[in-house]
Amino acid sequence: MRYLTDRxxxxxxGSAHSGAEHHWHMIVSAVALAFMVPxxxxxxxxxxxxxxxxxxxxxxKPFVAILTGLVLVVGLQHFQKGARIMLEDYTSGxxxxxxxxxxxxxxxxxxxxxxxxxxxxxL
Amino acid sequence: xxxxxxxxxxxxPFMIGPYYRPQLTSMSSILTRITGNAMIVAVFLIVWWLLAxxxxxxxxxxxxxxxxxxxGNLVMFLSLWGIWYHYLAGLRHLIFDAGKGLxxxxxxxxxxxxxxxxxxxxxxSVIIFWI
Numbered sequence: 001m002r003y004l005t006d007r008x009x010x011x012x013x014g015s016a017h018s019g020a021e022h023h024w025h026m027i028v029s030a031v032a033l034a035f036m037v038p039x040x041x042x043x044x045x046x047x048x049x050x051x052x053x054x055x056x057x058x059x060x061k062p063f064v065a066i067l068t069g070l071v072l073v074v075g076l077q078h079f080q081k082g083a084r085i086m087l088e089d090y091t092s093g094x095x096x097x098x099x100x101x102x103x104x105x106x107x108x109x110x111x112x113x114x115x116x117x118x119x120x121x122x123l
Numbered sequence: 124x125x126x127x128x129x130x131x132x133x134x135x136p137f138m139i140g141p142y143y144r145p146q147l148t149s150m151s152s153i154l155t156r157i158t159g160n161a162m163i164v165a166v167f168l169i170v171w172w173l174l175a176x177x178x179x180x181x182x183x184x185x186x187x188x189x190x191x192x193x194x195g196n197l198v199m200f201l202s203l204w205g206i207w208y209h210y211l212a213g214l215r216h217l218i219f220d221a222g223k224g225l226x227x228x229x230x231x232x233x234x235x236x237x238x239x240x241x242x243x244x245x246x247x248s249v250i251i252f253w254i
Contacts, residue, residue, distance in 0.1 A: 027220060030213045037210065041203075044169065045252035048199075049191050052180045059176060068173075076166065082159050106163075110170050117173035 022081060029078040033071070040071045056121065065122040072114040080107040148227075151234040155212040158205035165202035168195070203248055208241035 004012075013019035047058045058064055083103045087096055136142035138149040168190055175186035189195050215233045218224045224233055 027217065030217065034210065034214065037206065041206070041248060042251070045248060048172070048252075049187065052176070052183045055176055055183070059173070072166075072170075075162075079159070079162060079166070082156075083163075086156055086160060110166055114170045114173055117170070117177040120177035121173070 022085075026078065026081055029074050029081075032074050033078060036067060036071050036074070040067055043067070059118065059121045062122070065118050069115055069118050072111050072118075076107040076111050080104055147231050147234040151212060151237055155209060155216070158209040158212075161205050162202065162209065164198060165206070168198065200245075200249070204241055204245040207244040207248070208237060211237040211240045211244075 016022065043058065043064055047055045050058075059068065080103055084100055087099045087103065091099055139145070139153065143149065172183075172186050172190055175182040190199065215224070215237055218233065219230075224230060
């Protein structure tokens with residue numbers, strides 16, 4: 001006898017309660033990053049060590065500023081969800097909850113700091 | 124009785140340890156996790172560099188000095204290899220997600236592509252960025 005009703009099985013979306021949403025988000029952000037990261041690496045790699053004026057001129061360009069902002073937001077959300085999988089594998093209980101909160105907070109703090117810097121540079 | 128049952132419960136052993144022989148598939152998988160999570164160090168340095176660039180020449184000089192010092196260069200070099208490895212392993216993950224390449228010979232071939240490909244891409248990027 002099955003205890004799970006058909007409705008529950010359709011609506012409950014498994015033990016995660018969100019179905020495969022987490023995994024789907026990883027796929028979407030991975031594809032986006034696959035396109036953006038090589039270009040960003042090229043721009044950042046050339047700007048690093050090129051001096052203050054040259055670096056400033058590079059990151060004042062709209063394309064560079066927008067790309068860097070996107071890499072930060074998408075990259076850190078991808079990181080946050082990936083680090084969460086690791087924490088769910090190796091930790092449990094309150095420590096797990098606190099560490100997941102810490103990672104989420106850290107990712108948004110880094111995103112906000114990076115976007116603030118980009119805005120100040122580019123505008 | 125209950126205690127005894129608890130002890131006899133089967134355990135799934137961790138892929139690294141005495142129960143499993145190290146395999147290319149499991150090692151290249153754990154390396155994806157390690158390189159992905161280690162990226163936070165490079166993100167910290169890049170955000171610091173951007174904040175310094177926004178703050179002015181003095182702050183920028185300090186940040187650049189640290190990031191291009193031998194310790195900073197080493198961290199950035201390892202991060203560069205890490206991101207390329209994670210990049211290729213991520214593409215492999217997308218192939219696996221599509222239900223392709225899951226037989227052992229293909230999976231192992233893809234693993235070697237990640238290992239050697241990341242080294243080649245790292246060397247290529249170093250040549251492009253430093254020259």
